[in-house]
Amino acid sequence: MEQQTAQPEMTVIGGVDEIVEEFQPKIEAMICTYCTYAAADLAGSQRLQYPPTVKIVKYPCTGRISVAHILKAFELGADAVLVGGCEVGTCHFIEGNLRATERVAYAKKLLEETGLGGDRLEMFYISASDSHGFVNAVNEMTDRAKKMGPNFLGQARG
């Protein structure tokens, strides 16, 4: 059997002497166990491909996510944060996702004011069956993070 070894994605810039590893952002996904987590699970079952940039933190409901949690993620070096909640009107706790929406809006404003950039954070509504929605969200945030560059707060990148 042919042995396969994982290779980091390399980009050649200006000849063989200059091989630079492409910036792989770190995306933190704060997601609801009832919907987006199930969608992420389904994406795996369906073997959908998405960047290995995302780290998932499972919440009982996006209503539990506080602004402090989001800011802490950035403080610890996340390049982008995506919050994934149930579609509007389908929250198991009636309005947890709506509260999360408001908190995300507040945190985006704060991130903009601190100079890190509000676009590093986004709220998505992804139902349990919407595996493609989860993949799209990860792709979207990865693209944004790549465009905006690394979060300079991440001291111990690795």
Add this chain to the structure above:
Amino acid sequence: MIVLEQKKFQEIEKMTTGYNRLLVLGCETCAAMSFAGGQRQVAELASAIRVARKTTGEQGEVLEEAIARQCEPEFVDLIKDEVSGCDAVLSLACGAGVQMLAERFQDKVVLPGCNTTFLGVTEELGVWSERCAGCGNCILDKTAGLCPIARCSKQLLNGPCGGSMNGKCEISKDVDCVWQLIIDRLTRLNRLEMLEEIFPVKDWSPAGHGGPRKMVREDLKS
């Protein structure tokens, strides 16, 4: 309770620039209930300051702490050690709390992170409104428990003015005419005749118009 509002982030950032070790100090009573200066808001604000500082390249440490009440010396003295180790304290309490800190820590820079707005109530989560003006001479027994000093734009004491329309004040259709509310409530209580009593000209001296107020209770004083 005292209702507070956190200052704009830019203002806080500007105010705290240059203080290497900054202590963000919350107050767990009114400020926490106003969602402006409780432990959770301290965590949010301290985190935002740390992020902003790294953006601008400013060095230093941002510490977090919250005490039960910043307006009482017993509680303020509990954080003596933390305060002594920092360059400035950003207080998220009301003006009284900020000043208590300034009094207890004479050689420390104390900065206000909140604006003190009014004495009021929580109508619902996220909505607060004014109820008391602290005039020092309560008349709520005569006005059906609704205060015309705090809630009438003109602080009228003997019925509504000509600007009362459909139960609303002339300054804004979002402001209830408190005199309409008083009359409605007295009607419900069957006590409308109470309005026949004429209020004399109000003595404003206990309202602070006689200079800064102070109260001393000899029976409690040590």
